[in-house]
Amino acid sequence: MIKRLDVTDEAKKLIQELVEKHGELMFYQAGGCCEGTQPQCFEKGGFYPRMNDAMIGLAEGFEFWIDRDLFEYWKYAHFTLDVLDGFGPGGFSLETPLGKTFKVHYRLFTEEELNDLAPIVRSE
Incomplete structure (x- = not known):
């Protein structure tokens, strides 16, 4: 199965730092408003x-x-979670006080990859 999401080494380091401070995490990428389409990191729940x-x-x-709605637009794209120095547009994410912001890089799946994508889970 082809994964829909990968994480850069820099993002992995930041996630580990956030886990040490906050415990279990979750990520949410909104479709607009305050955060634009920046991925946000929260404590689980x-x-x-x-x-x-x-x-x-x-x-x-x-x-x-x-x-x-954002997923419908990007469902044919692979996401790579990365991190940059600076402040994202929302400021609600756990990395903000560290002067960091999560960022996603996108690329379209190839036709072969589309035939073997990992399934998604939908919230109820």
Whole structure:
């Protein structure tokens, strides 16, 4: 199966740092408003996905959810979670006080990859 989500080494390091400070995590990528489409990192249970949002994979063992409408737009794309120095647009994410922001890089799946994609989970 082809994964829909990968994590860069820099993002893995930051996730580990956040786990040490906050415990279990979760990620949510909204479709607009305050956060734009920046992925947000919360303590597990600190944000509740809406009905029919999509969980596309795990970032270092933690659920990565996508807004249902945003997923429909990006369902043919692979996500790579990365981290940059600076502040994201929302400021609600756990990495913000560290002067970091999570970022997603996208690429379209190849036709071969589309035939073997890992399934998603939908919230109820």
